[in-house]
Amino acid sequence: MIELEKKIITVLKNVYDPEIPVNIYDLGLIYEIIVDGSKAVKITMTLTAPNCPMADELVDDVYQSVKAIDEVANVAVKLTFEPAWDKSMMTEEAMLELGLL
Numbered sequence: 001m002i003e004l005e006k007k008i009i010t011v012l013k014n015v016y017d018p019e020i021p022v023n024i025y026d027l028g029l030i031y032e033i034i035v036d037g038s039k040a041v042k043i044t045m046t047l048t049a050p051n052c053p054m055a056d057e058l059v060d061d062v063y064q065s066v067k068a069i070d071e072v073a074n075v076a077v078k079l080t081f082e083p084a085w086d087k088s089m090m091t092e093e094a095m096l097e098l099g100l101l
Helices: 002-012 055-067 092-097
Strands: 030-035 040-045 074-079
Antiparallel strands (some): 030 040
C-alpha cells in the first residue's frame, strides 16, 4: 500500500491549481489519502477558496489522475472546507516557489 500511496502522491504533484503555479499536493490541498485492501482510494481535499471557479475541474483532475494508475481499483474524491485552507498548509517547496520564504 505504501508504494501505491507514493504513486498517488506523484500523480497529484502533476495536478496544478490553474491560478497558482504550484501543484495541489505541495499547496496543501490534499488532506487525506486512504488506500484500502481492495486498492480503492479515498481522497479528501480542499481548495484555496470556497468560491473557486475551477472547483469541479480540479476535483475531476484529481479523480482522473489517480484513476489512471493501473493498480487503483476505484477512486472517491471528497471536497471539504473544514479545516479551511491557509498558507501554513503549504510545503516549504511551495513557499519557495511562490517567494514566501
